[in-house]
Amino acid sequence: YKHRIQVEILDAKTREKLCFLDKVEPQATIAEIKNLFTKTRESKECHNEHDHSFGQGPLDGTRSCARSCQAEGCDTILPTDPQWYPARQSLRLDPKGKSLKDEDVLQKLPVGTTATLYFRDLGAQISWVTVFLTEYAGPLFIYLLFYFRVPFIYGHKYDFTSSRHTVVHLACTCHSLHYVKRLLETLFVHRFSHGTMPLRNIFKNCTYYWGFAAWMAYYINHPLYTPPTYGAQQVKLALAIFVICQLGNFSIHMALRDLRPAGSKTRKIPYPTKNPFTWLFLLVSCPNYTYEVGSWIGFAIMTQCLPVALFSLVGFTQMTIWAKGKHRSYLKEFRDYPPLRMPIIPFLL
Amino acid sequence: MAAAAATAATKGNGAGGGRVGAGEAAGTRKKKGPGPLATAYLVIYNVVMTAGWLVIAVGLVRAYLAKGSYHSLYYSIEKPLKFFQTGALLEILHCAIGIVPSSVVLTSFQVMSRVFLIWAVTHSVKEVQSEDSVLLFVIAWTITEIIRYSFYTFSLLNHLPYLIKWARYTLFIVLYPMGVSGELLTIYAALPFVRQAGLYSISLPNKYNFSFDYHAFLILVMISYIPIFPQLYFHMIHQRRKILSHTEEHKKFE
Numbered sequence: 232y233k234h235r236i237q238v239e240i241l242d243a244k245t246r247e248k249l250c251f252l253d254k255v256e257p258q259a260t261i262a263e264i265k266n267l268f269t270k271t272r273e274s275k276e277c278h279n280e281h282d283h284s285f286g287q288g289p290l291d292g293t294r295s296c297a298r299s300c301q302a303e304g305c306d307t308i309l310p311t312d313p314q315w316y317p318a319r320q321s322l323r324l325d326p327k328g329k330s331l332k333d334e335d336v337l338q339k340l341p342v343g344t345t346a347t348l349y350f351r352d353l354g355a356q357i358s359w360v361t362v363f364l365t366e367y368a369g370p371l372f373i374y375l376l377f378y379f380r381v382p383f384i385y386g387h388k389y390d391f392t393s394s395r396h397t398v399v400h401l402a403c404t405c406h407s408l409h410y411v412k413r414l415l416e417t418l419f420v421h422r423f424s425h426g427t428m429p430l431r432n433i434f435k436n437c438t439y440y441w442g443f444a445a446w447m448a449y450y451i452n453h454p455l456y457t458p459p460t461y462g463a464q465q466v467k468l469a470l471a472i473f474v475i476c477q478l479g480n481f482s483i484h485m486a487l488r489d490l491r492p493a494g495s496k497t498r499k500i501p502y503p504t505k506n507p508f509t510w511l512f513l514l515v516s517c518p519n520y521t522y523e524v525g526s527w528i529g530f531a532i533m534t535q536c537l538p539v540a541l542f543s544l545v546g547f548t549q550m551t552i553w554a555k556g557k558h559r560s561y562l563k564e565f566r567d568y569p570p571l572r573m574p575i576i577p578f579l580l
Numbered sequence: 581m582a583a584a585a586a587t588a589a590t591k592g593n594g595a596g597g598g599r600v601g602a603g604e605a606a607g608t609r610k611k612k613g614p615g616p617l618a619t620a621y622l623v624i625y626n627v628v629m630t631a632g633w634l635v636i637a638v639g640l641v642r643a644y645l646a647k648g649s650y651h652s653l654y655y656s657i658e659k660p661l662k663f664f665q666t667g668a669l670l671e672i673l674h675c676a677i678g679i680v681p682s683s684v685v686l687t688s689f690q691v692m693s694r695v696f697l698i699w700a701v702t703h704s705v706k707e708v709q710s711e712d713s714v715l716l717f718v719i720a721w722t723i724t725e726i727i728r729y730s731f732y733t734f735s736l737l738n739h740l741p742y743l744i745k746w747a748r749y750t751l752f753i754v755l756y757p758m759g760v761s762g763e764l765l766t767i768y769a770a771l772p773f774v775r776q777a778g779l780y781s782i783s784l785p786n787k788y789n790f791s792f793d794y795h796a797f798l799i800l801v802m803i804s805y806i807p808i809f810p811q812l813y814f815h816m817i818h819q820r821r822k823i824l825s826h827t828e829e830h831k832k833f834e
Contacts, residue, residue: 450791455784537790 236346243326243349262333265317318427321351356427363417366436370444371410377448378403389454396458398466402451402534405473420484422491443542451534459535472529479522482508500565514577516558520550521575551575618679623736630729632664637722652710665698705770717762720755749820767798
C-alpha cells in the first residue's frame with residue numbers, strides 16, 4: 232500500500248508558498264519534483280476565461296500557488312516570475328542547508344506525509360560544454376591575432392610582420408595545439424557530471440582565460456621580444472616538458488573517461504592503467520592538473536615571459552583548490568582510498 | 581581602490597557595527613567573540629590607533645595655527661600619518677587569524693588602497709605633497725579614523741556611546757566623497773611627474789619579456805573609482821539605515 236506524499240515548496244528567502252504538489256509518489260526523485268514544479272509554473276498562462284483577482288495576498292495558504300490568480304481553477308502567476316527550469320532550481324530541506332541531489336528519493340528523506348522543501352533560484356544556467364568551448368576558443372583566436380601582428384597592436388610598421396625568433400613560432404604552435412586539444416577533449420572526451428553552471432560563470436571565466444591569453448601573447452609576439460637566455464637548450468628542454476605534460480594530461484582524461492560509462496553518474500577510484508602516463512595516479516588524485524601545471528611551466532620556460540609564469544601560478548593555485556576538493560571527496564566516498572596519494576603534487580600538496 | 585571608504589565600509593574590527601546593533605535589538609549576546617587575550621590586544625590596538633590619529637589631528641591644527649595657512653600642512657604630519665596608516669596593515673592580519681570577523685579580501689583591498697596612496701603616490705611623487713588635495717584626503721581620513729577606531733574600542737568594551745555610533749554612520753556622508761576627491765585629485769596631479777620620470781615603470785626589451793607602465797596603471801586606478809565609489813557609498817547608506825534605525829526603535833521601547 233502506497234502512501235502518497237504532499238509536497239509544498241516554499242521560497243527559501245521569503246518563506247512564501249510557491250507551490251503545493253498533492254499526492255506525489257514516495258519513490259519520486261528530486262529531479263522529478265523539480266520537473267513537476269516547472270510544469271505547475273508553466274501551465275499558469277491564463278486563458279482569459281475570467282477576471283483575475285490577485286487580492287488575497289501571498290500568504291493565503293489555501294491556494295495551491297501563492298502570488299497566483301485567486302480565481303477557482305486558475306493559477307496565473309504574476310508576470311514578473313522567471314522561468315524556473317529544473318537546472319535553475321535548488322531544493323533543500325532546510326532553508327540554509329545543503330541542496331538536495333537530483334537522485335535523492337523523496338521516501339528516503341526525513342519527511343512525513345507532508346514534505347516542506349525550500350526553493351532557491353540558482354539563476355540562469357548554461358551548459359558546461361558551451362562554457363568550455365567559449366573559454367577555449369577565445370585564447371586560440373586571440374593569441375593568433377597577436378602572432379600575426381594585426382594592425383593597432385604594435386604600431387603600423389609591424390603590421391603583419393613575422394618574428395625573427397624561432398621560439399616565437401614554436402610557442403605559437405604549442406599554444407594553439409594546447410587549446411585545440413582542449414576543444415576536442417571537450418567535444419569528444421569529457422563526460423560532464425553536472426550538466427550546467429550559472430550563466431555569470433561564463434563572463435568570469437572568459438575574462439580570465441581571454442585576458443591572460445592576450446596579456447601573454449602581447450609580450451611573446453612583441454617586436455622587442457627577448458629570446459630565452461640559454462638559447463636552444465632552454466627551448467628544447469621546455470618543449471620536452473610541454474609535450475610530455477600534454478600527452479600525460481590527455482592520457483589522464485582518457486583514463487577518467489573510461490572510468491565512467493556513458494550516461495552514468497557512478498564514481499570510482501581511478502587507478503593506473505597500461506599507459507605509463509597514468510602511473511602518476513599512484514601518487515596524486517588529480518594528475519590531470521599536475522600535467523596541466525607542468526605544461527604551463529614548460530611554456531613559461533620556453534618563452535621566458537613573466538606573464539606566462541604568473542598565469543601558471545594563478546592556474547596552479549586554482550587547480551590546487553579543485554584538486555583538494557576532489558581529493559577530499561574521494562577520501563570521504565571510498566574507505567579503501569590509496570593513502571599514498573596527495574591532491575596534486577606527489578608527497579607534498 | 582576607493583581608499584577613503586577604505587575602512588569605513590569594513591564590517592567590523594573586533595565588534596562589527598551591524599552585529600552590535602542587531603544583537604542589542606534582539607536582546608541576545610553575540611555568539612562568539614574573540615577570546616579574552618585577543619580582546620585585550622584588540623582594545624590596545626584600537627586605543628593606540630585612535631591616539632595615533634588624534635596625534636595627527638592635533639598636529640594639523642597646531643601647524644595651521646602656527647603657519648596661519650592651510651597650504652602644505654602635509655609635511656607637519658608626514659611621519660605619524662605614514663606610521664599609523666601603515667599600522668592599519670595589522671587589520672588584515674586580524675582578519676586572517678580570525679580575531680576580527682571581517683573578510684580578509686575586502687579588508688586587504690581597503691587597507692592596501694590607502695597604503696598605496698600614502699607610499700606609492702604621495703611619498704613617491706614629492707611634487708604632489710604640497711598640493712591641497714593631499715590635505716583634503718588627510719583631513720577626511722583623520723576624522724574617519726578617530727571615530728572608527730574609537731567605535732571599535734568602545735564596542736569591544738561593550739559601552740558604545742550613541743554619539744560615536746551615530747557619528748560613524750553619519751559623517752561618512754560628507755567625509756567619504758571628500759576623501760575620494762582628495763585621492764583622485766592627488767593621483768591626477770601626480771600623473772605628469774610619473775610620466776616624466778618614468779617612475780616605477782619597466783620597458784621592453786628586457787629578459788623577462790614584461791613591461792609595466794605606472795602612468796597607465798594610475799589612470800586605471802582612477803577609473804576603478806567609478807564603479808567602486810557608488811557601491812561602497814550606498815552600502816554605507818544602507819548600513820546607516822539598518823543600524824541607526826535599530827537603535828532608535830530600541831530606545832523607544834526602553
